[in-house]
Amino acid sequence: MIKELFSENKQLLSFEVFPPKKEEEFANAFLVLDSLAGLQPDFISVTYGAGGSKSKKTVEIASYIQNNLKINALAHMTCVGSGKEDIDAVTAQLKEANVNHVLALRGDRPSYMSDEQFNSRHFPHASDLTGYLNSSTDFHIAGACYPEKHYEAKDLDSDLLHLKKKCAAGAEFLITQLFFDNQVYYEFLDKARSTGISLPICAGIMPITSAKQLGTTVSLSGSSVPKKLADLIATYGDDPAEMRKAGIDYATEQILDLKAHHVDGIHIYTMNKPKVAREIVSAIK
Numbered sequence: 001m002i003k004e005l006f007s008e009n010k011q012l013l014s015f016e017v018f019p020p021k022k023e024e025e026f027a028n029a030f031l032v033l034d035s036l037a038g039l040q041p042d043f044i045s046v047t048y049g050a051g052g053s054k055s056k057k058t059v060e061i062a063s064y065i066q067n068n069l070k071i072n073a074l075a076h077m078t079c080v081g082s083g084k085e086d087i088d089a090v091t092a093q094l095k096e097a098n099v100n101h102v103l104a105l106r107g108d109r110p111s112y113m114s115d116e117q118f119n120s121r122h123f124p125h126a127s128d129l130t131g132y133l134n135s136s137t138d139f140h141i142a143g144a145c146y147p148e149k150h151y152e153a154k155d156l157d158s159d160l161l162h163l164k165k166k167c168a169a170g171a172e173f174l175i176t177q178l179f180f181d182n183q184v185y186y187e188f189l190d191k192a193r194s195t196g197i198s199l200p201i202c203a204g205i206m207p208i209t210s211a212k213q214l215g216t217t218v219s220l221s222g223s224s225v226p227k228k229l230a231d232l233i234a235t236y237g238d239d240p241a242e243m244r245k246a247g248i249d250y251a252t253e254q255i256l257d258l259k260a261h262h263v264d265g266i267h268i269y270t271m272n273k274p275k276v277a278r279e280i281v282s283a284i285k
Contacts (some may be wrong), residue, residue: 003172012265019057035274043072063097078107079123134170143171147188151222178206202265207251211237
């Protein structure tokens with residue numbers, strides 16, 4: 001169990017991967033996982049796509065991590081467009097695959113979802129999904145948290161009250177949204193602890209290895225970009241090799257500082273780039 005690893009007074013190292021969009025990319029996905037496994041992570045999380053076929057891909061990747069690589073697999077599960085039957089179906093697939101850790105998320109509203117559908121969804125929040133899974137399965141459940149608040153939250157204080165509900169509903173540990181300014185994380189951690197949130201919190205780090213990443217993944221996350229990172233991108237953005245190196249150095253510096261502050265764990269958003277992960281891990285050990 002992942003939660004027991006935290007009690008061993010070690011800083012956990014984990015990775016996030018995403019399932020391939022096309023069937024023909026699966027062989028490469030397994031090579032990515034084999035490479036990441038060599039870095040001996042404590043767990044690997046697998047993102048979740050809405051819709052039956054995409055959830056099967058999540059289960060297939062998670063199963064490979066759990067059963068072939070013998071590493072704890074943490075399967076993402078979103079509920080924004082799902083009813084109880086949908087969640088039960090994915091739950092059954094995960095159980096059959098011997099995957100017993102899930103990251104319970106609300107998920108982003110799909111573009112096709114009407115206001116009426118969105119406002120009448122079965123699980124309004126991730127805390128509702130957490131509570132349902134906690135009462136209906138024997139899964140070990142993780143939750144997400146947002147150092148710069150969830151983009152729909154009024155402010156960080158109200159967001160932390162939602163997070164507290166998630167913890168009370170049965171989450172065992174938390175993983176943050178990506179952030180680029182460690183001070184933001186430390187301030188969030190202080191506020192979370194003073195709000196009564198005592199669960200382990202893994203710090204989510206994404207290496208920015210191309211300028212394009214900032215315009216896509218990062219803008220979706222709502223994470224702010226500090227001047228130091230913006231300057232790096234302005235300087236090296238047009239030189240792919242230099243940008244890659246600068247991005248890896250920036251993430252490495254972030255992680256070394258976090259480790260020095262004794263964070264519970266480091267969760268690297270790998271973007272399915274094992275070579276980048278390997279360079280960072282070799283620099284932080």
